[in-house]
Amino acid sequence: MASINIKLNQEKLGQLQAICKEFNNDKGELINVLHKAQHLFGYLPAEVQEVIAQELKTSAAHVYGVVTFYSFFTMTPKGEHPISICMGTACYVRGAEKVLDEFKRILNVKVGETTPDGKFSLSCLRCVGACGLAPVVMVGEKVFGRVSPDGVKDIIEEYK
Amino acid sequence: MIKVKIDNKTVEVEKGTILLDAARKAGINIPTLCYLHLHDLNITNKPAGCRVCVVEVKGRKNLAPACVTECMDGMEVNTHNIRVLNARKTVLELILSDHPTDCLICPKSGTCDLQTLAQEMGIRQIRYQGEQSTYREDTSPAIIRDVDKCIMCRRCEMMCNEVQTVGVLSAVNRGFMAVVAPAFEMNLDHSVCTYCGQCVAVCPTGALTEVDHTNNVIRALADPSKTVIVQTAPAVRAALGEEFGMEAGTLVTGKMAAALRRLGFDYVFDTDFAADLTIMEEGTELLDRIGRHLNGDKTVKLPILTSCCPGWVSFFEHQFPDMIDIPSTARSPQQMFGSIAKTYFAEKLGIKRENMVVVSIMPCLAKKYECSRDEFKVDGNPDVDFAISTRELAHLIKQANIEFNHLPDEDFDRPMGESTGASVLFGVTGGVIEAATRTAYEVFTGKKLEKVDFEQLRGMDWVRRAEVDFDGTPIKIGIAHGLGNARKLLEEIREGKADFHAIEIMACPGGCIGGGGQPLHHGDSSILKARTAAIYREDLGKPIRKSHENPFIQKLYEDFLGKPCGHKSHHLLHTHYFDKSNPVEIE
Numbered sequence: 197m198a199s200i201n202i203k204l205n206q207e208k209l210g211q212l213q214a215i216c217k218e219f220n221n222d223k224g225e226l227i228n229v230l231h232k233a234q235h236l237f238g239y240l241p242a243e244v245q246e247v248i249a250q251e252l253k254t255s256a257a258h259v260y261g262v263v264t265f266y267s268f269f270t271m272t273p274k275g276e277h278p279i280s281i282c283m284g285t286a287c288y289v290r291g292a293e294k295v296l297d298e299f300k301r302i303l304n305v306k307v308g309e310t311t312p313d314g315k316f317s318l319s320c321l322r323c324v325g326a327c328g329l330a331p332v333v334m335v336g337e338k339v340f341g342r343v344s345p346d347g348v349k350d351i352i353e354e355y356k
Numbered sequence: 357m358i359k360v361k362i363d364n365k366t367v368e369v370e371k372g373t374i375l376l377d378a379a380r381k382a383g384i385n386i387p388t389l390c391y392l393h394l395h396d397l398n399i400t401n402k403p404a405g406c407r408v409c410v411v412e413v414k415g416r417k418n419l420a421p422a423c424v425t426e427c428m429d430g431m432e433v434n435t436h437n438i439r440v441l442n443a444r445k446t447v448l449e450l451i452l453s454d455h456p457t458d459c460l461i462c463p464k465s466g467t468c469d470l471q472t473l474a475q476e477m478g479i480r481q482i483r484y485q486g487e488q489s490t491y492r493e494d495t496s497p498a499i500i501r502d503v504d505k506c507i508m509c510r511r512c513e514m515m516c517n518e519v520q521t522v523g524v525l526s527a528v529n530r531g532f533m534a535v536v537a538p539a540f541e542m543n544l545d546h547s548v549c550t551y552c553g554q555c556v557a558v559c560p561t562g563a564l565t566e567v568d569h570t571n572n573v574i575r576a577l578a579d580p581s582k583t584v585i586v587q588t589a590p591a592v593r594a595a596l597g598e599e600f601g602m603e604a605g606t607l608v609t610g611k612m613a614a615a616l617r618r619l620g621f622d623y624v625f626d627t628d629f630a631a632d633l634t635i636m637e638e639g640t641e642l643l644d645r646i647g648r649h650l651n652g653d654k655t656v657k658l659p660i661l662t663s664c665c666p667g668w669v670s671f672f673e674h675q676f677p678d679m680i681d682i683p684s685t686a687r688s689p690q691q692m693f694g695s696i697a698k699t700y701f702a703e704k705l706g707i708k709r710e711n712m713v714v715v716s717i718m719p720c721l722a723k724k725y726e727c728s729r730d731e732f733k734v735d736g737n738p739d740v741d742f743a744i745s746t747r748e749l750a751h752l753i754k755q756a757n758i759e760f761n762h763l764p765d766e767d768f769d770r771p772m773g774e775s776t777g778a779s780v781l782f783g784v785t786g787g788v789i790e791a792a793t794r795t796a797y798e799v800f801t802g803k804k805l806e807k808v809d810f811e812q813l814r815g816m817d818w819v820r821r822a823e824v825d826f827d828g829t830p831i832k833i834g835i836a837h838g839l840g841n842a843r844k845l846l847e848e849i850r851e852g853k854a855d856f857h858a859i860e861i862m863a864c865p866g867g868c869i870g871g872g873g874q875p876l877h878h879g880d881s882s883i884l885k886a887r888t889a890a891i892y893r894e895d896l897g898k899p900i901r902k903s904h905e906n907p908f909i910q911k912l913y914e915d916f917l918g919k920p921c922g923h924k925s926h927h928l929l930h931t932h933y934f935d936k937s938n939p940v941e942i943e
Binding site for chain 1: 517523524526528529530538539541
C-alpha cells in the first residue's frame with residue numbers, strides 16, 4: 197500500500213543487491229553503498245533507495261535523508277554528458293560564475309537539471325584539485341581548464 | 357560523588373551526571389526545548405540542537421549546553437547571568453524568526469513548549485527578520501504535519517525510529533530547506549506510519565497535531581434525527597483530570613460520565629464493556645489454540661498475539677506481512693463496541709444504523725484511522741463514526757461551559773456501560789493479558805481463581821516474560837510495549853526462538869495511558885506512572901473483576917450472540933488483516 201512501487205529489472209536489481217552485499221548489508225556503510233549505486237544507475241531514484249533500505253534493514257526515510265543531505269547524491273537522472281563547473285574559491289575568483297551563467301544560457305537549464313533531450317546535465321562542484329587551471333569545467337571524466345565564457349560554446353559543440 | 361557549584365549552590369552528584377540534572381537537584385530549572393528524557397522508560401533525546409539550555413562554566417571559553425555537558429568535580433556554573441540570558445534570548449529569537457506567530461489560532465496554543473518559553477523569557481519582539489521557510493501541510497486520517505512550526509528538535513524522529521522503529525520520519529534536505537518528513541517527502545498516509553501518535557505526544561510545538569473531530573461531534577449532537585452514543589476507553593478516566601488542573605493519576609470516571617451526559621449524548625457507555633467482550637472472544641480463541649496445541653495439532657499457530665491496538669495492527673501489516681495469521685482475529689474493543697451498538701443496541705431501540713452516531717473517546721490517535729478502515733463499515737456506514745482524543749474531549753467540555761471539577765460522580769448507562777475490573781486493565785501494558793488470564797484460567801481449569809492479581813505481568817520493563825501455572829499446565833506469556841520492543845519479540849518468533857503461548861503488544865510506551873491522544877506529559881514520566889497506578893486502583897475498586905462474570909456480557913451472549921467465537925461473533929466481532937508491505941516488482 198505504500199506509494200512507491202518498486203520496479204527494477206532483474207539484472208539491475210541483482211547488481212544493486214550485490215553492492216549492498218559487498219558492504220555486508222551494513223547500514224553503517226550506507227554512504228558507500230549510495231556512492232556505488234549512483235555510479236551504477238547514474239542517479240538514485242526512489243525505488244533504488246527503497247531496495248537499499250530493505251537490504252540494509254534501515255528505513256527508506258533515513259536513506260532519503262542522507263541522499264538529500266549530500267549534494268553529491270542526486271535523484272534526477274544525469275545527462276549523457278554531465279557538466280560540472282567548479283565553484284571552489286580559486287575558480288570562483290577567476291570567473292567561474294560567468295562560465296556557469298553561459299552554460300545555463302546556452303543549455304537553457306538550471307543547476308541540477310538535465311536538458312530535455314537527455315544530452316547534458318548541469319551541476320556545480322567544489323574543487324577538483326586543479327586550481328592552477330582555474331576556472332575548471334568537467335564534462336564526464338574530462339577536465340577543461342582556463343575556461344572563459346566565450347569558450348563554453350565550443351565545449352558544448354564538442355559533444356553534440 | 358563529585359561536587360559542583362551552580363548559581364552559588366553546591367550540589368553533590370554522581371560522576372556522569374549532566375549539568376541539567378545537577379541543576380534540577382539544586383532546585384534550578386534550566387529551560388530546554390529539544391531535550392527530552394522519560395526517566396522511567398529510559399527514553400532520551402539530546403541532540404543539543406536548540407541551544408536554549410546554554411550555561412556559563414567558569415574557565416570555559418564558550419557557553420555550554422547543559423543537556424549534554426557532564427559535571428566535573430569543582431565545576432562552577434552560572435545559569436542566568438547576563439551573558440547566558442543574552443545568548444538564550446538570541447537563540448530563542450532566532451528560532452522564532454523562522455516560526456509562524458499565529459499562536460492565537462494554533463491547535464497547540466496553551467500547551468506549546470515554545471510558546472511557554474517565549475512567555476517565560478519575556479520575548480516582546482523578534483529582532484531578526486528575514487525569509488521564513490514554508491512547506492505544504494500534510495493531513496492524514498489521524499495526524500496533521502504542519503512543519504512550518506517545526507523547530508528541528510528531532511524528538512519525533514527519535515520516537516519514530518529509536519523507540520517505535522517504524523522509521524517514517526527523518527530529517528531530510530539541508531540548511532534552511534531541512535524538514536522532518538517521510539521518505540521521498542510523501543504524505544503520511546502513503547507511508548508506513550502506524551498513527552501511534554508518539555511523535556505528536558512529544559512535539560514541543562504545533563508541528564504535529566491530531567486531526568480534530570470535535571466539530572463533527574458537536575454537529576451530530578445538534579442533529580435531532582440522530583441517536584448519539586458515546587464510549588470511553590479505560591485510559592481516558594486516568595488522565596482527563598489533568599486537563600482540568602487535577603493531579604496526575606486522579607480518577608475521574610464519574611465526573612467524565614456526568615460531563616458526557618451534560619454534553620448531550622443520548623447514551624453514555626463504556627469501551628470497558630467491549631473490553632470484557634474482547635476477553636470472551638480473544639480468550640476463547642487463545643484456549644482453542646492452546647487446547648489443539650496440547651492435543652498435538654501441528655497446524656495450530658502459537659503464540660497468539662493480542663490485536664486490540666490499532667497502531668500495532670498497522671505495524672505488523674506493514675512490516676511483518678508474513679506473520680499476519682498469528683495475531684488474534686478479535687477486533688479491538690472500540691470496534692466491537694461499534695459493531696454491537698449498531699446491531700444489537702440499534703435493534704433494541706428500533707432505529708436504523710444510519711440514524712445512530714457512535715463516538716469514541718480514546719487516548720489514541722490510531723483509533724481515528726482504525727474506525728475509518730473499510731472492513732469496519734456496513735454499506736459505507738462506519739461502526740464507529742468519530743474517535744476523539746482525551747484532549748479533544750477536554751476541549752468539548754470547556755466549550756460547553758461545564759465546570760468539570762464541580763461535577764457530581766455519575767454512572768454509565770446500561771447495558772453497554774457495565775464493566776469489570778479486568779476490562780479497565782486494557783489501559784496499561786500487561787493489562788490485556790492479565791484480564792485474559794483471569795478468564796482463561798477459570799475456563800481452562802474449571803476452578804475458581806483465588807487471587808486475581810497477577811503481579812508478574814505488571815511493570816514498566818519494555819519486554820516481560822512470565823509463566824502462569826494453569827493448574828499444572830505452565831502457560832508462557834510475553835509482553836511488550838513500544839513497537840521497537842514488539843519488533844524484538846516478533847523477530848524471536850520468526851526465528852523460532854520464542855516458545856510463548858500468548859503475547860500482548862501495545863504500541864505506546866506504558867500502554868494506552870501513554871497514548872498519543874492523552875494530555876501532554878511534557879517529558880515527565882512520573883505522570884505515566886501515576887496514570888498506571890490509577891488504572892490498578894480502578895480495577896481493585898470494582899465489585900466484579902473477571903470479564904466472564906459481567907452479567908451484561910452474559911446476557912448479550914444469551915440474547916444475541918450465542919457463544920464466543922460462534923457464527924454471529926465471527927461476523928460481528930472478528931476481522932482479518934492485510935499485507936501492506938512494499939514488495940519489489942520485477943519488470
